[in-house]
Amino acid sequence: MKPDLSHEIEVVPAFYDIDPMEIVWHGHYVKYLERARTALLARHDYDYPKMRESGYGWPIVDMRLKYVKPARFGQRLTVRAEIVEWENRLRIEYLTTDTETGARLNKAYTIQVAVDLSNGEMQYLCPPILWQRLGVQA
Amino acid sequence: MKPDLSHEIEVVPAFYDIDPMEIVWHGHYVKYLERARTALLARHDYDYPKMRESGYGWPIVDMRLKYVKPARFGQRLTVRAEIVEWENRLRIEYLTTDTETGARLNKAYTIQVAVDLSNGEMQYLCPPILWQRLGVQA
Amino acid sequence: MKPDLSHEIEVVPAFYDIDPMEIVWHGHYVKYLERARTALLARHDYDYPKMRESGYGWPIVDMRLKYVKPARFGQRLTVRAEIVEWENRLRIEYLTTDTETGARLNKAYTIQVAVDLSNGEMQYLCPPILWQRLGVQA
Amino acid sequence: MKPDLSHEIEVVPAFYDIDPMEIVWHGHYVKYLERARTALLARHDYDYPKMRESGYGWPIVDMRLKYVKPARFGQRLTVRAEIVEWENRLRIEYLTTDTETGARLNKAYTIQVAVDLSNGEMQYLCPPILWQRLGVQA
Numbered sequence: 001m002k003p004d005l006s007h008e009i010e011v012v013p014a015f016y017d018i019d020p021m022e023i024v025w026h027g028h029y030v031k032y033l034e035r036a037r038t039a040l041l042a043r044h045d046y047d048y049p050k051m052r053e054s055g056y057g058w059p060i061v062d063m064r065l066k067y068v069k070p071a072r073f074g075q076r077l078t079v080r081a082e083i084v085e086w087e088n089r090l091r092i093e094y095l096t097t098d099t100e101t102g103a104r105l106n107k108a109y110t111i112q113v114a115v116d117l118s119n120g121e122m123q124y125l126c127p128p129i130l131w132q133r134l135g136v137q138a
Numbered sequence: 139m140k141p142d143l144s145h146e147i148e149v150v151p152a153f154y155d156i157d158p159m160e161i162v163w164h165g166h167y168v169k170y171l172e173r174a175r176t177a178l179l180a181r182h183d184y185d186y187p188k189m190r191e192s193g194y195g196w197p198i199v200d201m202r203l204k205y206v207k208p209a210r211f212g213q214r215l216t217v218r219a220e221i222v223e224w225e226n227r228l229r230i231e232y233l234t235t236d237t238e239t240g241a242r243l244n245k246a247y248t249i250q251v252a253v254d255l256s257n258g259e260m261q262y263l264c265p266p267i268l269w270q271r272l273g274v275q276a
Numbered sequence: 277m278k279p280d281l282s283h284e285i286e287v288v289p290a291f292y293d294i295d296p297m298e299i300v301w302h303g304h305y306v307k308y309l310e311r312a313r314t315a316l317l318a319r320h321d322y323d324y325p326k327m328r329e330s331g332y333g334w335p336i337v338d339m340r341l342k343y344v345k346p347a348r349f350g351q352r353l354t355v356r357a358e359i360v361e362w363e364n365r366l367r368i369e370y371l372t373t374d375t376e377t378g379a380r381l382n383k384a385y386t387i388q389v390a391v392d393l394s395n396g397e398m399q400y401l402c403p404p405i406l407w408q409r410l411g412v413q414a
Numbered sequence: 415m416k417p418d419l420s421h422e423i424e425v426v427p428a429f430y431d432i433d434p435m436e437i438v439w440h441g442h443y444v445k446y447l448e449r450a451r452t453a454l455l456a457r458h459d460y461d462y463p464k465m466r467e468s469g470y471g472w473p474i475v476d477m478r479l480k481y482v483k484p485a486r487f488g489q490r491l492t493v494r495a496e497i498v499e500w501e502n503r504l505r506i507e508y509l510t511t512d513t514e515t516g517a518r519l520n521k522a523y524t525i526q527v528a529v530d531l532s533n534g535e536m537q538y539l540c541p542p543i544l545w546q547r548l549g550v551q552a
Contacts, residue, residue, distance in 0.1 A: 014314065015439070016433065018433060019432060020436050021195055022434050026197070026201065027165065030165035030168060031165060034292060038290065038291060064203075065202075074325070154303060156295060157292065157296070163291070163292045169430055172430060186429055187487065187488070211463065303441065303444035303448065306440070306441035306444060336440040337480065338480050339479050339481075341478075
């Protein structure tokens, strides 16, 4: 059976996320993605403290966000994150929608690579610990 | 003569920009890009208040950042922004380097489109006010 | 019957809230207070958009936070907010505790005054709309 | 001769610091204080990395901000920080003014205590390293 590599969270933009144009400032979506990614990886018992414990850091090396519609104060947003690559790098795709209407607001992806914390070396293959945690094969 | 459509600023990451891995959290670069873009557009007398005055908002619709090397607390960074498209949309490219060594840390771009603030309609051609301010032709 | 002027929310510090000392950077608590205050005021149908609609802004004029113990990544925090003054100014007190152990982490207050949005004038008495919404008497 | 224990920096609020009321969101001032404090302590060769090296962390245990006038996008602000206590705890006072007019916008203080990083114990007397760096006597 294929493991479920996706997860959804709800985010409600706070007052301090809203800019003078009365929409969520575009940079704050990066926080929403981080929250969704953290929840997804925590479900697979591989959140940030576990990563560190496993001897690897997982810096973001590439990130792209496409903004379709603006989000506003107090609007309920659903952020869905799904792992789509795990062999050489960890690629996660995100879709942010309005919780009530389902309207698409933002599409994004992040790419992370493993870095061996003992020597700072970037890994060109994801370490097996990732596959074990996700229940996948490389 | 071709107008100079680039600008450089210096940014020094503050303590609150540093994450537990002791590097600048990837999402904070979006702030550094914003600072460079604001300075560039201010030089052409078209910063955020002037945009609003001109009847247009310029939301970011696409943004991509590629992280080459991490940045650290107190490190002097040079962020260079350059306008490379202005006909249908405003595309700005960014290069963040270590001020002292010139080492490349981050490459990015942002794409903005004009939105008519009177009716919320997205413009498929940049409004002439942009070209006048930049001293370019469409 | 005395109206209930308190409210509790749960906050879980995100990765980007953690500093290099591996604790929540002290400035981020201001966001947690804002989230608790927003939820409390929303329960009384007087959140930020309703304030604006009522013709008043409510800027913070005084804020104090006392830090008892540090908070960490992923720790479940309970933030309790309670309105304790509403006559001349709106004073809210906050207590942040560890959700599991109840240990006190932070005590704070904020003081807001009403500003008439039509002329920018500070009000030396809270406007009656506040009392109606809270179900209190001045 | 009495050592100079004050320092001034200039801060210009960025777009992402401005809230829907078109003023700097009150929580962002904590960042401005941090920038001024960092610059002041760096001048005395005791910024965050040096603190760590000296074996002490200096968490904020108390912080108060009083907001006199709002600050706006692009406004040049002067933030002055001055060390006023260093015996048992480090107390720094801040004054934020409009650079051009000198108008007072914000008054604040922060209190830090030393924590021995080897055992996590709070120090009831500031460690001598602080006095040496500041050129003061306890």
